[in-house]
Amino acid sequence: MTEDLDQLRELARTFVAKEMTPNQERWAEQKQVDRALWTKAGEVGLLCLSIPEEYGGGGGTFAHEAVVIEEQARGGDSSWGNSVHSGIVAPYLLAYGTEEQKLRWLPKLAGGEFVGAIAMSEPGAGSDLQGIRTKAVRDGDEYVVSGSKTFITNGSQADLVVVVAKTDPERGAAGISLVVVETSTPGFRRGRVLDKVGMKGQDTAELFFDDVRVPAGNLLGGVEGQGFVQLMNQLPQERLIIAVASIAGIEAAVDMTLEYVKDRTAFGRELIKFQNTRFTLAECATEAAVTRSFVDDCVNRHLAGELDIPTAAMAKWWSTERLCRVVDECVQLFGGYGYMTEYPIARAWADARVQKIYGGTNEIMKEIIARSL
Numbered sequence: 001m002t003e004d005l006d007q008l009r010e011l012a013r014t015f016v017a018k019e020m021t022p023n024q025e026r027w028a029e030q031k032q033v034d035r036a037l038w039t040k041a042g043e044v045g046l047l048c049l050s051i052p053e054e055y056g057g058g059g060g061t062f063a064h065e066a067v068v069i070e071e072q073a074r075g076g077d078s079s080w081g082n083s084v085h086s087g088i089v090a091p092y093l094l095a096y097g098t099e100e101q102k103l104r105w106l107p108k109l110a111g112g113e114f115v116g117a118i119a120m121s122e123p124g125a126g127s128d129l130q131g132i133r134t135k136a137v138r139d140g141d142e143y144v145v146s147g148s149k150t151f152i153t154n155g156s157q158a159d160l161v162v163v164v165a166k167t168d169p170e171r172g173a174a175g176i177s178l179v180v181v182e183t184s185t186p187g188f189r190r191g192r193v194l195d196k197v198g199m200k201g202q203d204t205a206e207l208f209f210d211d212v213r214v215p216a217g218n219l220l221g222g223v224e225g226q227g228f229v230q231l232m233n234q235l236p237q238e239r240l241i242i243a244v245a246s247i248a249g250i251e252a253a254v255d256m257t258l259e260y261v262k263d264r265t266a267f268g269r270e271l272i273k274f275q276n277t278r279f280t281l282a283e284c285a286t287e288a289a290v291t292r293s294f295v296d297d298c299v300n301r302h303l304a305g306e307l308d309i310p311t312a313a314m315a316k317w318w319s320t321e322r323l324c325r326v327v328d329e330c331v332q333l334f335g336g337y338g339y340m341t342e343y344p345i346a347r348a349w350a351d352a353r354v355q356k357i358y359g360g361t362n363e364i365m366k367e368i369i370a371r372s373l
């Protein structure tokens with residue numbers, strides 16, 4: 001941490017407490033955050049923090065993104081898809097966009113005028129990305145994008161979608177490219193916002209591309225067939241984001257449970273006085289400390305440009321498994337109240353489950369780790 005990061009943490013904490021925590025129930029009902037949240041976040045300077053100032057961003061590093069992700073998780077919000085917007089979509093544009101593309105899109109993302117999404121998964125292909133069927137066929141100065149995507153975070157609010165598509169279906173991974181689609185383009189349609197077990201306020205939607213024509217210049221990186229390599233290069237950050245949110249979620253769960261068991265009584269004494277409660281929390285606090293240490297080390301490695309793909313997979317697998325275990329133990333200590341959605345621990349429990357599934361399932365993480373051994 002630095003003074004600059006401490007100040008950012010303060011700003012993010014205040015923003016979460018004021019603009020996000022009080023809206024949880026309403027966002028869950030409407031299955032998305034208010035669109036205005038994005039512009040408010042842009043105005044106070046919480047979007048695209050690792051993007052250079054010349055493109056409207058915060059001019060910081062991944063450490064700045066991590067601080068905001070942690071504060072959002074600590075504040076118990078799982079609705080706002082900023083880690084996809086600022087932590088994934090903007091870095092793709094920065095890493096692979098042409099100068100013209102960066103100047104066109106990044107300032108809008110940084111100000112909250114545009115919301116970003118990334119669309120890899122399809123109804124028939126998630127883990128097996130090579131099995132995607134969405135196509136981007138070159139036709140003169142344009143690409144014609146056709147196909148459908150599902151489970152897309154920020155799907156119903158997105159103004160810009162980085163679409164994983166096949167520019168050459170015969171060539172497997174070498175035929176995959178990333179194409180940017182602005183959602184105002186004719187032929188783009190959104191499906192319903194999906195009903196989820198947890199993360200109820202997060203806008204997760206289906207997207208349809210009915211012969212959407214985009215300028216050939218919307219191909220990210222400018223050369224066809226680079227998509228798979230581009231994805232592989234960016235996925236460690238996506239996985240680290242999940243790990244950062246997970247450790248913050250673990251710490252928040254332990255803190256709120258400690259507070260509860262000191263207050264609640266049974267058999268004439270506080271729950272904390274039972275050995276089972278103390279042993280359970282001793283285990284959870286230790287798991288939090290071990291995970292914190294590993295995740296922080298991964299963040300430092302990433303800042304130094306040294307986080308490799310297997311280590312990022314380890315961080316994602318480890319932290320999400322710990323999150324689910326710790327939150328489940330904490331729910332048990334809350335008794336029946338732990339199952340009531342008005343209690344943050346209950347929402348944390350339902351929100352935790354998907355962390356083992358998205359960003360590459362934990363089975364895929366283990367495949368990646370195993371291959372490196």
Ligand SMILES: Cc1cc2nc3c(=O)[nH]c(=O)nc-3n(C[C@H](O)[C@H](O)[C@H](O)COP(=O)(O)OP(=O)(O)OC[C@H]3O[C@@H](n4cnc5c(N)ncnc54)[C@H](O)[C@@H]3O)c2cc1C
Pocket residue numbers: 084118119120121124125126127128150151152153154196199204354357358359360361362363364367
């Ligand atoms: C809330 C939410 C938000 C999401 N946001 C996005 C988003 O913004 N953009 C996006 O593109 N996607 C998003 N996803 C999709 C997510 O990344 C996929 O669901 C995930 O990658 C798994 O793909 P799948 O659902 O098709 O499962 P499948 O790939 O069908 O996997 C099913 C099961 O088979 C296992 N399996 C598959 N292959 C192997 C293997 N080789 N070895 C061992 N086991 C294997 C998996 O681990 C899993 O247990 C989101 C999903 C959710 C639920």
